[in-house]
Amino acid sequence: MSVHDSNEHDIWASGNETKSPWGANESNEANHKTTTTALNQNSNVSSTLNSLTIDNENPGHSIFGSSSPVGSETNIFKDSLDEQQQENDSEEQGVWGGSNKSAKFPPFSDPLTATLNIFDDNITRGEGSSEVNNIETEQQTNNEELEEWIKAARKRYNPLLSDIVSIEEIPEREGLLFKHINYKLVLSIELPDTEPSDSKSVVRRYSDFDWLQEVLLKRYPFRMIPELPPKKIKTSQNLDPTFLKKRQHGLYTFINLIMKHPILKEDDLVLTFLTVPTDLSTWRKQLNNKFDTVDEFHNKRITKTFIKMWKPELSIHLNDVAGSIDRTIETWNKVNIIVQRSQRRLQQKIHENKIMTNLLNDLQGETSKMYPIDIDEGNNRTVLDINNNLSIINKHISDLNILNDEEIAKLSQELIPKFAIYIDILVSLKNMFERYRIMATNNIPQLQRHIEIDMERLESMKGKPDSSGTEYDRLRLSVKKDRASIVQQLNRSWLIRQCIFFEFAIFQETQFLISNAFKDWTRLNSSTTELNMNAWEKVTGLIENMALSNNL
Incomplete structure (x- = not known):
């Protein structure tokens, strides 16, 4: 039994002898x-x-x-x-x-x-x-x-660890036509084998991230190197705030995935990238771009222990992963889209609630004109009662918007990144397999x-x-x-x-990303539903005595 990739090729299988290409028999x-x-x-x-x-x-x-x-x-x-x-x-x-x-x-x-x-x-x-x-x-x-x-x-690997690198954008304008974006990277911890820094921060450009990925791919071609966000698709997108925000988040994900990887986080060029206070391009010019990019296998020998403990069944497991990775990425992308749609629905709900509050304010101004007949000593108390209760409903809607804003913040800052990070890791795994197909030949x-x-x-x-x-x-x-x-x-x-x-x-440790993401998703939905329900029950009680008839 073998497992195929999207082109029905076997990727990791453990089979038997095949006929020699030169016809040996x-x-x-x-x-x-x-x-x-x-x-x-x-x-x-x-x-x-x-x-x-x-x-x-x-x-x-x-x-x-x-x-x-x-x-x-x-x-x-x-x-x-x-x-x-x-x-x-x-x-x-x-x-x-x-x-x-x-x-x-x-x-x-x-x-x-x-x-x-x-x-x-x-x-x-x-x-x-x-x-x-x-x-x-x-x-x-x-x-x-x-x-x-x-x-x-x-x-040695825990994908649920807190991120240790934060990134903020520092716009830098040069001339009238070009805009260069700098990023301030701030470390939350001291890195090993580096000189302590008071600021714990460096300034980098997108090109610096691109250089780092390039040298990591040369040094570690058969490891899960994260993807970088695109630099640009169209020239105009360099000035698009939405695109720039997504790119900033992509760079944030890239560097924090590296710092969670047990091998990549100890690389000397990674540590240099995060700690050298000078401009990185200047640092590279000082070295004349001559730094070690030989792959990690140089001067290494395989141990007989690993050869002996290797089992054919492991190839079947790897084959299963390679055969399922495209479908898993596709499925998880759809899950991620649904989670993001819930955020957009909340944004749409907030927009509609704001419209409703404006309409209720307008309605209160019109009701006294629509019902001018004096009923009780020249004062229509029913209209006053209706307007007061409409004000209560209006405040309730405003309170709901506050709750929805808080949920949106939790979705965008906490939940959606947890669903998205799993896709980033899956893609890095898939790319590793692809590099194997291309590079691991003899x-x-x-x-x-x-x-x-x-x-x-x-x-x-x-x-x-x-x-x-x-x-x-x-x-x-x-x-x-x-x-x-x-x-x-x-x-x-x-x-x-x-x-x-x-x-x-x-x-294998990334399976806990799945459970963690869905646990947080259910908790957020449960908490938000409960808060909304309590708010509706409260406002229902407050307007319980709203006039429904004229009791003379």
Whole structure:
């Protein structure tokens, strides 16, 4: 079973071996064994490769424990636990190797599914054998380690924390035609590893935010980087107060999401952005725009612990997320629209109430003219009574408007942002998956084939005196370089997987954004309904004795 995105492509799946793009098949099994033996002899690169594998690899398998030919394209982990997936060996695979029967387009190439299999799951599981017991014990240990790893990741992220950065607009006019907007950012706390500041504030422009997002995308391409609001759509919108207000709120959301992210908030350029008191463009010019933008995987190695505790079921979960994210965004957008409509209805109600109060004032002036006949000693007490009660109703309407104004303030300042923030996080998650599709690629299958060809040529040169020693050395060096490249790319592929799974783990905490938003929504509606009901009951009691007949 696999999950598809909007184009019916698999995104994260965990499938089995696929046919090699260069047509490798069982006929090269003998060559594979020879190649494997040669690859593992007398080479520092060989030991590096093996350091990325699981121990006790079976002889006759590929250098990463796969039972498939070296030249074949296989999943980096084999889903022996998913029997349904194993039935689809010959089917097309998606980004994470899952079958893709109904795909309209060729599946995306995945850097992990297009590599050698690290895990050798073809173990005879004899009933009652000590080997089976050892495997089960190791799996239990790995499961426990995975649970602890996920818990530790989730503890580092709390989307319900209060925002620590406030933003206010500082208009700055230059000349007659252009208007530049500056934003004053004020911190509510002291940031770690920064020099204390009395003001705790800096001034930034939109271009500074744009620069920050750009460097974060370079450093952390496989993390949930928030979206920025658009700079402008039309030139005239630079002067539109509504557009500027929305952009200010978008910048506020952007920087506070970063400061809640456990990795991004500790980035040195983020801390610089929030603390350097000078103009940021001036600071960048002083450094000649030479600051580190190498991605976070530079000089890092994947741990064997993470490789061992990885479970094929996790790919299914990721696939489910990727397959549902568009529908979730669409659904939540509709929810957000309904909440915003309630605000607009209140605004319309306030407008109508103001009209009603004006009409009631006019009506009171007309009733004495409409009913001039003296009934009681030259004074129409009924009309006076009616006008007095209309004044009571008028005051009640004014009081209702005060209540509605307070509800609108709570909606705009507290409730609507809680519904909107979830969309922002969903979009950042979706964008992360999209960057994965585009950026997380490698050429490991081609290198594998290249190694196989070179090893065959080396084997054919043995015992031939007319063979060139220079050519022999060149081929050996080529094999060594290709194998080193495989190690590097395979390590990076696992680091990417670990990174994305960390983001997926902390994303689980956003489920509490849903409950928090709806709890506040029901409380606000309940409170407002109760206040309105009490106000109507009060005014009903006050006008209870309003004259309904002339009791002479």
